[in-house]
Amino acid sequence: MSKKVxxxxxxxxxRSFVVTVLEENQYIPLVAQDGVEGLEMIEKEHPDLVIxxxxxxxxxxxxxxHKLKTDETLEKIPVIMFxxxxxxxxxxxxxxxxxxxxxxxxxxxIYLEKPVEPEELLAAIKKKIG
Amino acid sequence: MSANKILIVDDEEIIVKLLSMSLRSxxxxxVTANSGEQGLEVFNSESPDIVVTxxxxxxMGGLELLKKIKEIDPEKxxxxxxxxxxxxxxxTALQYGASDFINKPVRDEALAIALERAKxxxxxxxxxxxxxxxxxxxxxxxxxxxxxxxxxxxxxIKSSHDAIVAFDHDWKVVVYxxxxxxxxxxxxxxxINKMTIDDLYTPKIAKIFKNLAQKEKQQNTLPxxxxxxxxxxxxxxxxxxxxxxxxxxxxxxxxVNFFQDLTEIKRLEKELVQSERLxxxxxxxxxxxxxxxxxxxGLKGGSYVVDVGIAKNDTEKLKTGWxxxxxNIKRIGDLTQDLLTYSKQREPEFENCVPNDIVNExxxxxxxxxxSKGISIxxxxxxxxxxxxxxxxxxxxxxxxxxxxxxxxxxxxxxxxKKHEVKVKTYMDKNNYFCFExxxxxCGMDEDTQKQMFNPMFSSKGGKGTGLGLLVxxxxxxxxxxxxxxxxxxxxxxxxxxxxxxxxxxTADIN
Numbered sequence: 001m002s003k004k005v006x007x008x009x010x011x012x013x014x015r016s017f018v019v020t021v022l023e024e025n026q027y028i029p030l031v032a033q034d035g036v037e038g039l040e041m042i043e044k045e046h047p048d049l050v051i052x053x054x055x056x057x058x059x060x061x062x063x064x065x066h067k068l069k070t071d072e073t074l075e076k077i078p079v080i081m082f083x084x085x086x087x088x089x090x091x092x093x094x095x096x097x098x099x100x101x102x103x104x105x106x107x108x109x110i111y112l113e114k115p116v117e118p119e120e121l122l123a124a125i126k127k128k129i130g
Numbered sequence: 131m132s133a134n135k136i137l138i139v140d141d142e143e144i145i146v147k148l149l150s151m152s153l154r155s156x157x158x159x160x161v162t163a164n165s166g167e168q169g170l171e172v173f174n175s176e177s178p179d180i181v182v183t184x185x186x187x188x189x190m191g192g193l194e195l196l197k198k199i200k201e202i203d204p205e206k207x208x209x210x211x212x213x214x215x216x217x218x219x220x221x222t223a224l225q226y227g228a229s230d231f232i233n234k235p236v237r238d239e240a241l242a243i244a245l246e247r248a249k250x251x252x253x254x255x256x257x258x259x260x261x262x263x264x265x266x267x268x269x270x271x272x273x274x275x276x277x278x279x280x281x282x283x284x285x286x287i288k289s290s291h292d293a294i295v296a297f298d299h300d301w302k303v304v305v306y307x308x309x310x311x312x313x314x315x316x317x318x319x320x321x322i323n324k325m326t327i328d329d330l331y332t333p334k335i336a337k338i339f340k341n342l343a344q345k346e347k348q349q350n351t352l353p354x355x356x357x358x359x360x361x362x363x364x365x366x367x368x369x370x371x372x373x374x375x376x377x378x379x380x381x382x383x384x385x386v387n388f389f390q391d392l393t394e395i396k397r398l399e400k401e402l403v404q405s406e407r408l409x410x411x412x413x414x415x416x417x418x419x420x421x422x423x424x425x426x427x428g429l430k431g432g433s434y435v436v437d438v439g440i441a442k443n444d445t446e447k448l449k450t451g452w453x454x455x456x457x458n459i460k461r462i463g464d465l466t467q468d469l470l471t472y473s474k475q476r477e478p479e480f481e482n483c484v485p486n487d488i489v490n491e492x493x494x495x496x497x498x499x500x501x502s503k504g505i506s507i508x509x510x511x512x513x514x515x516x517x518x519x520x521x522x523x524x525x526x527x528x529x530x531x532x533x534x535x536x537x538x539x540x541x542x543x544x545x546x547x548k549k550h551e552v553k554v555k556t557y558m559d560k561n562n563y564f565c566f567e568x569x570x571x572x573c574g575m576d577e578d579t580q581k582q583m584f585n586p587m588f589s590s591k592g593g594k595g596t597g598l599g600l601l602v603x604x605x606x607x608x609x610x611x612x613x614x615x616x617x618x619x620x621x622x623x624x625x626x627x628x629x630x631x632x633x634x635x636x637t638a639d640i641n
Contacts, residue, residue, distance in 0.1 A: 011428075012454070012457075013427070013428040013431050013432060013454045013457065013458065014427065014428075014431060016431065016432075016435055016450045016451070016454055017430075017431025017432070017434055017435060017454075018431075020434060020435045020438050020447065020450075020451075021434070024438055036546060057541045057542045057543075059544060059546070060544075063544075084420070084423065084424060084427070114423075114424075114427045115423070115426055115427040115430050115431075117430075118434050
């Protein structure tokens with residue numbers, strides 16, 4: 001059975017790129033435009049993987065990532081961070097949020113900095129969900 | 131101390147005894163001697179306050195005793211007892227400093243009076259001495275105080291970081307401290323009491339201070355001002371200076387000039403500006419690179435989607451990919467346009483236009499997009515504005531930019547419980563400017579964003595902003611002699627106001 005992959009990104013261009021990569025490789029693409037919509041979609045569809053942008057309106061990727069990793073029912077869903085933000089800045093923001101909310105969230109195990117070649121993105125997806 | 135000890139000297143023992151008894155009964159302490167020599171001895175050992183001596187005695191007489199006593203201590207009072215009306219002896223006794231005379235036979239009252247007078251003299255002398263000593267101490271203290279103060283002042287002037295130069299009423303230099311030496315390059319020894327203001331300063335600077343002194347008719351300290359002084363050896367020194375015009379009982383007595391060398395401060399200021407400029411350039415370049423990178427991401431993604439469309443002969447894919455590419459080509463176009471607008475000086479092109487119509491056009495343009503984001507947009511237009519002479523392109527571009535920013539501020543707001551709205555208002559202000567006010571209740575700006583919002587390539591919108599929008603708007607408004615004002619509060623929203631000078635429509639055409 002094909003696996004469901006959710007793309008959360010406010011940039012239409014990025015969404016259509018990732019969706020095409022997913023379609024080309026027999027995954028079922030799901031899309032959301034911001035953090036809030038992303039969470040709704042995750043709760044509803046329980047995707048096998050989330051590809052998550054960091055800078056978005058309405059609940060940033062950092063916030064959504066934090067939410068996922070602190071929710072018992074959702075923490076097992078693998079996440080690929082896919083963003084124009086340097087990893088260093090992301091980790092710094094994540095640390096701030098950790099301190100603010102208490103507890104510590106694991107670092108994202110795959111972090112892709114845009115721009116990314118389709119092959120690179122596919123390799124990352126395969127690594128997580130085959 | 132009251133004088134109480136009396137030495138009685140007489141060769142007749144009985145007289146000595148009688149006098150002694152009489153004085154003791156009056157409360158005096160007495161010591162006695164029966165000859166001049168013995169008298170001197172007792173005087174030395176007992177140190178009496180008053181001596182009463184017979185003038186005629188075998189051996190050392192009264193006069194000689196008097197002389198010797200006065201040599202030892204001129205302040206002791208000696209009363210001479212005479213029995214002869216001997217004028218010569220009296221004169222000699224006076225010359226030696228006798229305090230009084232009484233005649234033999236000694237009557238108690240006469241002696242009492244003489245003693246009282248002698249005591250009074252001693253008392254006066256002691257008082258006088260006390261006063262004199264006090265006065266000396268006081269004078270010494272005052273002198274010390276003055277010396278200390280003047281030393282302190284001299285030290286202050288000497289070690290001051292300000293160059294201090296003072297002139298007397300003839301404009302001759304009387305004070306010239308080491309800092310002044312550094313500033314004007316002349317040795318103090320060649321300046322003080324030798325040069326006048328015209329020798330020391332260049333004519334321009336000398337004139338400033340002379341004029342100041344002439345203008346001020348009373349003692350006054352002038353406010354600090356900045357200027358550049360040219361020294362006689364050709365250096366240019368930026369200084370802050372002030373001058374004190376000195377008056378003493380209405381008479382002009384001179385002036386004191388203070389100079390602060392600003393060379394170092396100016397250098398640091400320049401350095402700061404330079405480093406700020408470098409930082410701005412760095413930020414500009416990195417901001418631009420970031421934005422171009424985002425366009426590149428779009429183009430790469432789009433071309434991948436197009437490739438897939440071609441390979442599969444999938445028209446939908448082709449359309450999607452092509453749209454992405456076109457969108458990013460437009461972004462490059464917009465960026466180029468913004469860069470050009472920002473870098474070129476442009477004169478506004480004035481024509482008759484109706485500001486309210488421009489607002490309506492823009493709202494019409496954005497209506498659907500705004501609605502799709504769940505934001506409401508409202509307007510409140512002052513119909514009194516009517517037609518004005520202005521550049522409609524400036525108004526259109528600037529207004530579109532700040533309304534777009536207001537919409538973005540609503541979209542980016544993390545507080546999704548808010549009912550987001552953008553309000554556009556036009557009105558005339560009291561300074562005869564027509565104004566556009568755009569208010570949103572979006573995310574607002576933190577202090578850092580506020581500081582940087584007019585910096586080139588600074589964007590708070592991640593990769594989606596060029597960081598040129600407000601910059602270009604600010605420039606357009608400035609070229610139009612207008613102002614842009616911002617009120618913002620993080621989490622509560624912002625208000626941007628554009629004020630443009632109100633010029634009535636060009637009525638010449640109508641007539």
